[in-house]
Amino acid sequence: MNLAAATNESLAQMSNTLIYSSMAVYTLAFLAHIAEWVLGSRSKVGRTAAALTQQAAEAPKVTVQVKGGGTAVLDKPKVVTRSAAGSRDVPDGPGAAGGTVKGDLYGRIAVSLTALAFLIEAGGVLTRALSVQRAPWGNMYEFSITFSTVAVGAYLGFLAARKNVRWMGLALVTTVLLDLGIATTWLYTESDQLVPALHSYWLWIHVSTAIFCGAVFYLGAVATLLYLFRDSYENKLATGGNPGSFARSVLERLPAAASLDKFAYRVNAAIFPLWTFTIIAGAIWAGDAWGRYWGWDAKEVWSFITWVGYAAYLHARATAGWKGRKAAYIALIAFACFLFNYYGVNIFVSSKHSYAGV
Template identity: 60%
Template structure:
C-alpha cells in the first residue's frame, strides 16, 4: 500500500489552529465566568441564608398515607411572582426528590436573561459566540491534521485527545442549536476542552506521521469515530450528573432551612430533577452507539489479528465500561436505585471510560499499544 507523504505545511496549520482555538476558548471561559458571577438567576430561584434580596416562606405539611411526607416551599422571585417546590420524602428509605412547580420547561436552565445584569448577560451571549468560534477553529485544526497525511486524524493519543475535546464542545453546541436550555454547560465544557487540549499539546503531542499498516483500515473511521462521539456525549452526561448531585443536596438543605454556601451559583443550575433526566437521556441515547463501538472493534480485531476477542486490556476495559453503563441504566429502572445511587453509578461508568483511554494506553501494554502516545 502506497502511503501519502506528510504535508508539513498543513501539519503546521493544524497546530496553529489548535492553539488559536485554545486562545478563543480561554476568552469564552472568562466571559462565562463573568456571567456565572454577575448574571441573572436560572432554573429555581431560592435564596441562601446570606441573601437578603429575596423574600422566602417555607411551609411544611405531613401526609401519613403510605409513609410519604411532603414539604412545600414557596419562594418569592425578584419579578414579583412565586415559585413552588414540593419535596417528597419516603419515610422508610430516606430518599428525597425535589421538583419545581413550573416543570422542566420553566425558567431558563442556567444563567440567562432575567433582567438582573445586562452587562453580565451580554457576557454570556459573547461567551456562546466565542465558544462557537473556537469550535470552528478546532474543527479546522483536526481536519487539517488529517489532510496533512491523508488519513483519519485520530491515530494516536494526541489526535484522539484533540478529537475528544472537539466532540465535547460539539455536544454542547448541538444542544444549544436544538434550543435546549444548557448554557450552564458552557463553563465546564470549555474548561474541560482546555484541559484536554493542554495535555494534548504538551504531554501527548506527536508529529504528524503515517501509522502502522494495521491501522490503515476503513474501520479506523468507523470504530474510533463512534468511540469519540460516545466520549463527548458521555462527558456531557457526566457533567449533568455531577451538577445533579450538587443541586439535589442544595435543594434539600434549603427545604430543611439550613444555611447554604455558594447559593448564588447553585441557583444558576436547573432543578435537580431536570439535571437527572438530562443525564439519563444522554446516557440512554448513547449506550447503543457504545455497544456498536465494541462490536465494530471486535470485527476489526478479527480482520487485523485473526480473532474477534482476546481479552486485550483495551477490549477488557471497553467491556467493563459497557457493563458499568448497563448497570446504571438498569438501576434507573429498578425501584430503590434511582436518584443519588444511580448517579454514583453513572460517575463510575464515565471513570471507566476515561481510564479505558488514558489509563490503559499509558500504563498497560497490549495489542493496542502500537498506536503510540
C-alpha cells in the same frame, strides 16, 4: 515508500497553529463565562428556596381527636422526596447569568467565542487529516483534539436545538482547555502515517463512534455531577438548612436537580446503544486484523467494563431503590472507567492497541 515524504508538513504545521489558536479563543470564552456568572445579578435567584418554603406552608393538615371530645389540627409531617423521582416541585434556575441583561450579554459572548473556537479547532483536526490523507485519530494526540471538538460540537448542537444547557458552558470550556493543554504538551505526536494494522475502513467506523460516545458521555457526566450538588442544595433547603452564600449564588442558577438528572439519563441512555455498537465494531475489526474477535486485551476489557458500568446505571434507573443519587454515583464510576480506558490503558498498560507511543 518513504513515510516521512507522504506527510504534508505545511498542512501539519497549519494544524498545530489552528489548535493553538483555538486554545486562545477558548480562553477568551472561559473569561466570558466567568463574567457571566460573576456579573450576572443575583437579585432574580432564590426561586428554589421560595418554592420549598411555599411547599412547607401548603402542607396538608391532619385532624385528630383529643381527649375530652375536641379536635386538634396538626401539621402533616414533612417528607422530603428525591428530586430524581420528579416529585419535588422546584423550578429551574434562571441560568448562569441570573436572568439579567448584563449577565445574558456575557453569556452570549461566551457562546459565540466557544462556537468560533470550535470552528478553528475543527479546522485544526481537518488539516491534520489532510496532512497525511487519513483519519485524524491515529494516536492519543489526534484522539484528544478530535474528542474535545466533538464534545463542543455536541454542546453547541444542544444549544441550537434550544435546549437549556448554557449552564454547562463554563465546565465544558475549562475541561476542553485542560484536554488541549495535555494533548499539546504531553501527548503531542508528529503527523505521520499509520502502521499497516490500522489501514482499514473500520478505523473510520470504530474510532469515530468511540469518540462520539465519549463526548456525549462526558456531557452526561457533567450534568450528573452538577445534579449531585444541586440535589444536596435542595435537600438542605427542604429540611430547613441554610446553605452558604456561594452555594446560593451558584447552585440557585442551575436547573432543578430533577431536570439535571433527566438530562443526564437521556443522553446516557441515547448513546449507550452506540457504545454497544462501538465494542462490536472493534471486535469485528480485531477479527480482520488479528484473526480473533476477542482476546482479553486491556483496551477490550476496559471497554467492556465501561459498557457494564453504563448498563448498571440504566438498570439502576429502572429500579426504585436505586434511583437518584445511587444511580448517579454509578454513572460517574462508569465515566471514570471510560477515562481510564483512554488515558490509563494507553499510558500505563501494554496493549495491542498501542501503536504510536502515546
